[in-house]
Amino acid sequence: MEFNKLEIENLLEQVTDPEIPVISIRDLGILRDVKVDNNQVEVDITPTYTGCPAMSVIKQDISQVLNDAGVENVAVNLVIKPAWTTDWMTEDGKRKLREYGIAPPDPSSKVVPCPRCGSEHTELVSLFGSTACKSLYKCLDCKEPFDHFKCH
Amino acid sequence: MENQLFNYIIQHADNCLILSHRLSEWCGHGPVLEQDIAMTNISLDLLGQARMLYDYAAKVQGEGKTEDDLAYLRDAWDFKNVQLVEMPNGDFGQTIMRQFLFDTFNVTFYRELMEVSNDAELIAIADKSLKEAQYHLKWSSEWMLRLGQGTEESHTRLQNAANLLMPYANEVVIPSEADKVAAETGYGVDLNNVKAERDQLIKEVITECELDASLDGFSHTGGKTGTHTEHLGYVLAEMQFLQRAYPGLEW
Structure with a gap:
């Protein structure tokens, strides 16, 4: 199955902050970029605070949601620049x-x-x-x- | 030849990690719940800053090590943190004094690093960390004033903390070999500039608190070259126990 960027972004609407489960990572502004190349998907996320313990869970959740939808190759990158702001x-x-x-x-x-x-x-x-x-x-x-x- | 960029990053990574560990010791022991939470939140931020720095240091080192190897598998003489951050928590006043002396440096260091460094990775880390450090400084400054201008008891305790910790305040702005190379090469800051700005921040609060404390006295040094107080070994013994007892263990 092949997905375009918009479809991937819509799938990622399901990924929420585990500590504030009403808000998606896109709403929170930590989803920085989605790159799609054939069936290879790369997702860039950025931490709110440097020590935020939710980041590793969010990383896993992104892979899980995309894998479940049929995307096989998912890479999630943690980027710190530019620094997140509310x-x-x-x-x-x-x-x-x-x-x-x-x-x-x-x-x-x-x-x-x-x-x-x-x-x-x-x-x-x-x-x-x-x-x-x-x-x-x-x-x-x-x-x-x-x-x-x-x-x- | 020594890798001075690695040493430079490690100095500050170790500062952040060791102070983070010290603050985590307050977990469940804070004087009131809100301040227990404040100290552990600051601890978490500093751990986050340490992780970014260790991650970069591991890349710079190029030996295939990870942030965990650097945090858990080096011994006391490999740690390059200043002695201030390994000093025990003592009472709440002592913790506040130590935090204030560190926060004033952390803020001015990151601010200067963002402005002058020619290393994109260090600039990004400083940029990311500065807002956190400023928030910590707001908290520790407010507590300095509250304790310093509070009761006779709180003032006395803060004065005792100053007597103990002021001789550890300047090590962080006295250049090590790694600091000198960093400033000359351009990836690091000129500590004289940081010191000028930092001293101003400290003096203002010390004056308002009416404390008898000076930055011009004797200064302990040695942390940046791996000479530590007896306290660091105990910190590492607790922090590193699991990885030493069960090498490679993961969650």
């Missing part, structure tokens, strides 16, 4: 994060609105959260704690 996250990805309960990054805003009640009356609890890419906030109105995907 600017590469798609608008769709940000919406999905918010719906999941994680405040998405917004470099244009100083306030981090609560993803649950929408209040802008929130405060930082800790610079570091449950994963390298998040910090911890709490909402002063609905009182819920929430994760914020840091601007990076």
Whole structure:
């Protein structure tokens, strides 16, 4: 079976961040390039943070999804240049994060609105959260704690 | 002839790995949950930086070794990290002081490396790592101020940490042979420039904390040529145990 680039990219929509399973690697902006040559597929991905432990799982998942679809030769390359930034996250990805309960990054805003009640009356609890890419906030109105995907 | 590019990369890879290990020792022991998580997050970032550097060092070495070989199968005298990063965690104040002294260097080093290096791989690693290092510095600076301007007890403990660690602060900006060759050849930084910028960052915070601490005193050296404090052996014994006991073991 032969696939074109678009078909491969659509297949890769199934690959999500194992720690934030609502967002695909394309939405997250870590899928950098797909090259297709006959039945040989090369996928470039880039880490969010250098020590992100999800990268090896994501690498395996990419191979798995493509192998299952009938692509036999898959190479996944880890590239670090140019360095990932949250600017590469798609608008769709940000919406999905918010719906999941994680405040998405917004470099244009100083306030981090609560993803649950929408209040802008929130405060930082800790610079570091449950994963390298998040910090911890709490909402002063609905009182819920929430994760914020840091601007990076 | 010694491979000075390899030595240059290894110096900083070892800094990142050993400090990462030290911070990981706090896992489950942090004073509050949020700071336990902060220290292990920083540990993870530094491990990531170490991995990129080891990976590149292994390529430069050209002996078919991997990042794991370099981390797990070298002995204390092969490690070229500065002595600061192997110093024990002590209390939270001591960990913060050590982190602050390292972060100020890490930020200014990566920034300078990005600007002046003629080595594409080193520039990419510095570019990737800088934002992380800046975030670490924000955290450690805030804690310096919080402890330094906090209670009498927190101030005393931070002062004790300064007394212990200031003699280890300058080794990282004193050029080794590898540093000199790196600056001359153009892939590395001029440490004098890094020192000027770094010292400024340190002095501002030290002043605000009203600590009695100077960068002009005696400085320990030796780490960059493989002479370490007695602490490094214990770090390696724990970190390398599995690979030494079961060579080649994989997950």
